[in-house]
Each structure stands twice: as C-alpha cells, then as structure tokens.
Amino acid sequence: MIAYQFCFVASRDWGCTRLYSSKCFRYGYKNGARSGRKQSNAHCSSTRINCIARNFQTSLQNLVKLLENSFCQERNRQSRATVILVLASCLVLSPIQFNSVDGSFGSVPALAAKNRFAPGTNEPVVKDPEAILRNALPIENKTIRKIQHSLESIPKDIRTRSWSKIEQEFKQANSLLDKQKDDILSNILESRRTEARNLLDNLISHKLPSLRQSISQRDSEKITLFNVDILRDIAVLEEDMVKQFPYEVPKEFDHLPQLKGRAVVEMTIKKANNQKFDLDGQLFDKGQVTLVIDGYSAPVTGGCFVDLVNRRFYDGMKVIRSDGFVIQTGDPEGPDDGFVDPQTKRKRLIPLEVFAKGDEAPTYGITLEDDGRGAAATVLPFTSYGTLAMAREEFDANSASSQFFWLLFDPELTPAGRNLLDGRYAVFGYTINGQEYLQDFKVGDYVEQAKVTKGIENLKQPAE
Incomplete structure (x- = not known):
C-alpha cells in the first residue's frame, strides 16, 4: 500500500515538511529502537530549503507513479480516500506546478536534465563505480x-x-x-x-x-x-601517485581501526536451503562479489568494516533486509545488533563519516543536511548499483556498528544526485564485480565467506 512506500514526516526543528521514502531512506537496525528526533538549533536556511524542495520534487514524481497504479488497482473506498488525501497534500505542499489541463506535474524533461548533474556542481553524475573510485583518489x-x-x-x-x-x-x-x-x-x-x-x-x-x-x-x-x-x-x-594519506583523522577516533588507503574484499554469497542464484534463467550455486573499500574517503568506516572482514565476522551472516531497494546484513545472532569488541565487552560504534566535495577531510558525527549543506555533493555518492554504506539508527548519526547495506540503485526511485541518501549515510565503497548476483540476494540468504584479498597492509589498528 502507499503508506508503506512513502510517508510524510513533519520536521519541527526545521519548520518544513519533507517526504521520506521508507524503503529508500530508513536503513536502521532490525532491532534498533526508534527514538524521537532530538531537538536541534539548526535553522531553516535557504540552502536547506532548496535541498528539501529538490528531494521533495523527486519523491513526488515517484509517488505520482505509485498513485496512478493505486487508482487502477484499489477497490476499497477507504483506501481510495487515503490515496486522494495524500495527493491533495502533495498539491498543496509541492514546489512543482500542477498542470490542471493534462494532470502533469512540472516539467519532467527539465527535471530529468537536472538529474544529469551532481548537486551543487556542473559536473555530470557518474554511475560507474570504478570511475567514482578513480575520481576519489587524492x-x-x-x-x-x-x-x-x-x-x-x-x-x-x-x-x-x-x-x-x-x-x-x-x-x-x-x-x-x-x-x-x-x-x-x-x-x-x-x-x-x-x-x-x-x-x-x-x-x-x-x-x-x-x-x-x-x-x-x-x-x-x-x-x-x-x-x-x-x-x-x-x-x-x-x-601509485598517492604519496601519503592526505589528512589527519581526528584523534578522538584513535580507538577505532582506520583504513589508510584502499582494500579489496572478495565475498562469496549463497542462497538459503541450497537454492541457486537465478540470473535471467541461468542458475549458479554461489555468487562471487568484489568490493573496493575506500579508506581515502572513509578511513574510519572503511577501517572498521575491513577489520570485521579480517575477523571473519561476516562469514555466515544472513541477509535481514532485501526489498528491491537495499540489501542489509551484518546483524549477528543473539541479543546484540552490532559488533561487540571482545576486549572492551561493549558494542563498537562508528561515527557518521561523510566527505563532501571541496572539503579537505570528512565531516564527522553530523549529516551534511544538519550541517547546513544538504545540497553539497559527496566524494562517494549513492549513484552506483551496489554502493556500500553503513546502516544506523534513524535519529542517531553515530550508531553504526557492523550492519551495512548495498544500494540497488534505481534511477526512477533514487535519481543520481537527487536522492535522500547522500550526506546522510556513510558510503565506504562500491561493488565492482558480481553486481548481478545482488538482484537475487534475498532475506535468509547469507555471506558464506568474506576475505580481504588486497590492501590489508593499509588497515591500521588502534595500537599501531
């Protein structure tokens, strides 16, 4: 139903109404508590309003498509009334002009043209993961x-x-x-x-x-x-031209593993109950997926992930979410929903780490939107199928631990440069081979083995 796909969230501290996609935005923990939004002194700047408007426009277009299907499929009068109420709210709140003659919203070709460029830049959006990684090198x-x-x-x-x-x-x-x-x-x-x-x-x-x-x-x-x-x-x-790590990571994160360079992770994934991957009619016993972890742009997040791979933490880990938009795993068996450090006996938490283009180093502990830069482009954007990012509780930027997700990038639902993820979740790498297996990687399927095959020397432990 529509309510599952999209929901309005009134943001009291911003004084604005935003449209969130619950499937494309809320990548929290399976067992994580949903606490209320913490009060913030963030002001509703013109930059933020423009960013919210752009996100709203994109989400509204997607909602319209769902509404068209719903009007054709829904037979229950109450359901139809709910759909009409949502549409009416869109018409009142949307910055897109509604054409009463043909029932269209705004200028779709114009919006599509804007989607070719990264936010805040005149640069075309790059969707090739290897090209993104090349551009990210310092x-x-x-x-x-x-x-x-x-x-x-x-x-x-x-x-x-x-x-x-x-x-x-x-x-x-x-x-x-x-x-x-x-x-x-x-x-x-x-x-x-x-x-x-x-x-x-x-x-x-x-x-x-x-x-x-x-x-x-x-x-x-x-x-x-x-x-x-x-x-x-x-x-x-x-x-080979990178002569040294380009910046200093804040000392407050010295207790966490850090990746001072790049690493390659080879991951073998399998279906549950000895089923086979079905790729357009071809059957495979297992899938081989290659991940590149970028420590130049996400040294703390990448370091913690590579450390867990090296500990064999993800071996046998099941998929807990696979909804066509994201695939999420990393939730261990038992009461804990993240990695518990055997030395401290406490869950290891990773700060939100986002590297905005033009900055000299990543921003920590706060989303770019809360930092007043919601329209800023990121060095590692959510523009590629198989983008890797850390899952966290929705209202706590620093609650990531071991759970991560692959974004199954869909240009219709998460337009490049116009999505609700950039600057809000920590991207730490990309899938460069084996992306095709992700389309059939479902809940209950699991990671058979994950192994660092290159760049382990770039992993620096806290004692080093």
Missing part, C-alpha cells in the same frame, strides 16, 4: 586525469554511435600517454616506478593499439572490453 596530476576522462567518455559516445568523437578521445589519450610518459612516471612513488614503467610500456605498445583497431572496426563490444581494461591500468597508476 591526486593532482592533470595529465593522468585528462587521459582518464578522455577514455571514460568513450562508453557514452558508443551508445550514441559518435564515432568521430570516440576517435578524437582515443587520440587525445594515446598522445598524452606517449608524450607525457616521463611526467607520469615522475609522479609515481619511487618504490612503484619500475612496475609503473612496465605497465605504461604495455599500454602504449599493446593495449592502446588493440583499442585503436577495435575503434576502426566499429566493434562496440571489443571497444568496451579494451577500454575497461585500460582504465583499470590507469587507476593503478593513479593510486
């Missing part, structure tokens, strides 16, 4: 960035069959790699320079010529495969 080498962005433009131009643009983008990347090789190498860590030189030589002599040939043959499939492979090599070069 490096300043303009040459490698130009190469990266030229190659990242190719998939978009393949879809529009813009072959001249593809050729131009390839030529720019190829020329820069060839002519600026020494400049690139000079920015690589000295301990990694030999491997980087070999990688560059292989790119220039083998991989780029293969991509050039595929472009000349107009072979879209091969172009995509070669381009992905080359961009992964570019990512290796970029990560």
Whole structure:
C-alpha cells in the first residue's frame, strides 16, 4: 500500500515538511529502537530549503507513479480516500506546478536534465563505480586525469554511435600517454616506478593499439572490453601517485581501526536451503562479489568494516533486509545488533563519516543536511548499483556498528544526485564485480565467506 512506500514526516526543528521514502531512506537496525528526533538549533536556511524542495520534487514524481497504479488497482473506498488525501497534500505542499489541463506535474524533461548533474556542481553524475573510485583518489596530476576522462567518455559516445568523437578521445589519450610518459612516471612513488614503467610500456605498445583497431572496426563490444581494461591500468597508476594519506583523522577516533588507503574484499554469497542464484534463467550455486573499500574517503568506516572482514565476522551472516531497494546484513545472532569488541565487552560504534566535495577531510558525527549543506555533493555518492554504506539508527548519526547495506540503485526511485541518501549515510565503497548476483540476494540468504584479498597492509589498528 502507499503508506508503506512513502510517508510524510513533519520536521519541527526545521519548520518544513519533507517526504521520506521508507524503503529508500530508513536503513536502521532490525532491532534498533526508534527514538524521537532530538531537538536541534539548526535553522531553516535557504540552502536547506532548496535541498528539501529538490528531494521533495523527486519523491513526488515517484509517488505520482505509485498513485496512478493505486487508482487502477484499489477497490476499497477507504483506501481510495487515503490515496486522494495524500495527493491533495502533495498539491498543496509541492514546489512543482500542477498542470490542471493534462494532470502533469512540472516539467519532467527539465527535471530529468537536472538529474544529469551532481548537486551543487556542473559536473555530470557518474554511475560507474570504478570511475567514482578513480575520481576519489587524492591526486593532482592533470595529465593522468585528462587521459582518464578522455577514455571514460568513450562508453557514452558508443551508445550514441559518435564515432568521430570516440576517435578524437582515443587520440587525445594515446598522445598524452606517449608524450607525457616521463611526467607520469615522475609522479609515481619511487618504490612503484619500475612496475609503473612496465605497465605504461604495455599500454602504449599493446593495449592502446588493440583499442585503436577495435575503434576502426566499429566493434562496440571489443571497444568496451579494451577500454575497461585500460582504465583499470590507469587507476593503478593513479593510486601509485598517492604519496601519503592526505589528512589527519581526528584523534578522538584513535580507538577505532582506520583504513589508510584502499582494500579489496572478495565475498562469496549463497542462497538459503541450497537454492541457486537465478540470473535471467541461468542458475549458479554461489555468487562471487568484489568490493573496493575506500579508506581515502572513509578511513574510519572503511577501517572498521575491513577489520570485521579480517575477523571473519561476516562469514555466515544472513541477509535481514532485501526489498528491491537495499540489501542489509551484518546483524549477528543473539541479543546484540552490532559488533561487540571482545576486549572492551561493549558494542563498537562508528561515527557518521561523510566527505563532501571541496572539503579537505570528512565531516564527522553530523549529516551534511544538519550541517547546513544538504545540497553539497559527496566524494562517494549513492549513484552506483551496489554502493556500500553503513546502516544506523534513524535519529542517531553515530550508531553504526557492523550492519551495512548495498544500494540497488534505481534511477526512477533514487535519481543520481537527487536522492535522500547522500550526506546522510556513510558510503565506504562500491561493488565492482558480481553486481548481478545482488538482484537475487534475498532475506535468509547469507555471506558464506568474506576475505580481504588486497590492501590489508593499509588497515591500521588502534595500537599501531
């Protein structure tokens, strides 16, 4: 029913009415208590109002779709009356103009056009998880960035069959790699320079010529495969340019594990009762999922997660929520709803950690909205299928522990750059392989094994 999908929440301390999606926003604990909202002195700034309005517009469009189906399906008079009441509230409160002639809300094409750009920026929204991770690296080498962005433009131009643009983008990347090789190498860590030189030589002599040939043959499939492979090599070069961790984590979090770099986690997931994953008619005994945890952007959250993986905490952990929007796990058996540190005998809590674009370090303990920056873009956004984030109690920003969720990104329900999650929940990584298994990962299914396969040396324990 509609009430399950969407609900109005009157925010007393803001003096505004917001539309929340209970399925896309409330990722609290299964057993977590729902305490009342704490009083806040936050003022209703123009930035916040604009942010709320934008979120409201997006949510309203989604509600309208649900209402259309409900009017067709509902036969109970009381249910219809409830639906009409909700719609009437929307018409009164919504910043979107209602067209009484055709019954449409606002200008959908105009709103869709806005969704192509990240909030607070003129940058296009990036949905590719590996591209997001490349952009999040704290490096300043303009040459490698130009190469990266030229190659990242190719998939978009393949879809529009813009072959001249593809050729131009390839030529720019190829020329820069060839002519600026020494400049690139000079920015690589000295301990990694030999491997980087070999990688560059292989790119220039083998991989780029293969991509050039595929472009000349107009072979879209091969172009995509070669381009992905080359961009992964570019990512290796970029990560080797990070000479040191770019900022100091507040000392108040020294008691928590921290990830001072990146780590890769390989996760094996299985269906309950020996069932098989059904992917478009193909059956699989288990799924292999690859996660990249970004400690550069979320060192505390990422560190706590990698620490739990390394402790084998998630092995055997069941899915407790899978509703088509998120998949949530990490709730251990027994009375505790998080990880209890065996040394302190207390549940380990993780502060909310959100890195806004343009900031020098993450913001801790407060949502960007409560910080008066609700429209700010984040370094790690909720724009990719399989985005990883920590679950927490709804009204306590610092209540995360071990439960996390995958966002099953749906552009219709959580438009890129226009959703209710960015800046409110701590993203700490992305799923880069095996995303297809998530669509059939249901309640009762479980993580058979999670293992850190790369970057464990970046995990710093409190005593270190």
